[in-house]
Amino acid sequence: MNSRPPAAIRIAVLRTEDAPAYKRLRDASLLRAPEAFSTDYATAVTRPPIIYAARFSQPGKGPFTLGAFTDDDRLVGSLGFERAEALFKRHIGHINAVMVDVHFERQGIARQLLEACIAHAEQLAGLDMLQLGVTASNERAVRLYQRAGFRIFGREPSAVKIHGVGHDHLLMVRPLPGCPALNLPAS
Numbered sequence: 001m002n003s004r005p006p007a008a009i010r011i012a013v014l015r016t017e018d019a020p021a022y023k024r025l026r027d028a029s030l031l032r033a034p035e036a037f038s039t040d041y042a043t044a045v046t047r048p049p050i051i052y053a054a055r056f057s058q059p060g061k062g063p064f065t066l067g068a069f070t071d072d073d074r075l076v077g078s079l080g081f082e083r084a085e086a087l088f089k090r091h092i093g094h095i096n097a098v099m100v101d102v103h104f105e106r107q108g109i110a111r112q113l114l115e116a117c118i119a120h121a122e123q124l125a126g127l128d129m130l131q132l133g134v135t136a137s138n139e140r141a142v143r144l145y146q147r148a149g150f151r152i153f154g155r156e157p158s159a160v161k162i163h164g165v166g167h168d169h170l171l172m173v174r175p176l177p178g179c180p181a182l183n184l185p186a187s
């Protein structure tokens with residue numbers, strides 16, 4: 001592998017004013033990698049940017065979205081976090097919608113987004129673990145998550161169906177410090 005210096009990126013929690021840039025990144029990602037998402041491009045492209053702002057609160061206050069910004073403040077990557085309201089589910093955080101602008105891939109931006117999310121998650125009281133679902137054929141993303149400490153615990157057959165073709169999801173978990181021992185399949 002030709003190693004390049006990692007991209008100089010600023011990771012920040014997205015705010016309402018980032019919604020248009022987030023929509024541009026998201027629509028482009030849905031178009032180029034439809035099987036990586038649950039929402040289809042044709043539906044998403046009609047949505048106004050402001051609806052995404054509901055996902056942009058601060059860590060500890062609800063769902064949050066992290067953005068990766070270049071030094072000229074261009075949003076080139078993002079990652080979503082949410083946590084159920086239900087008391088018996090509050091110990092699990094979910095990562096979703098991880099995406100990096102195609103022109104900025106393979107520079108460690110997704111890795112930096114994951115590391116920042118884990119650092120935020122470690123500060124959230126009562127949170128034991130992070131979970132996510134990833135398309136089984138998306139080997140690059142699976143490797144990315146494994147390097148960040150995620151382990152596969154299951155498989156959801158035909159989790160998304162696109163033009164009649166089902167795509168399985170691998171279910172992955174990343175215990176946080178203090179998490180009780182999890183009964184995971186041997187890797």
Ligand SMILES: CC(C)(COP(=O)(O)OP(=O)(O)OC[C@H]1O[C@@H](n2cnc3c(N)ncnc32)[C@H](O)[C@@H]1OP(=O)(O)O)[C@@H](O)C(=O)NCCC(=O)NCCS
Nearest residue numbers: 003004005033036098099100105106107108109110111140
């Ligand atoms: C999957 C995705 C998020 C990865 O983003 P990324 O920023 O390219 O990820 P990283 O750069 O952290 O790592 C990707 C690869 O680049 C390599 N890399 C990272 N920094 C590098 C550097 N400085 N020099 C060379 N290679 C590097 C990593 O080792 C990794 O290699 P691998 O694919 O052989 O395992 C991105 O490709 C994407 O948005 N895909 C479409 C949407 C998607 O699939 N999202 C996942 C949903 S679960």
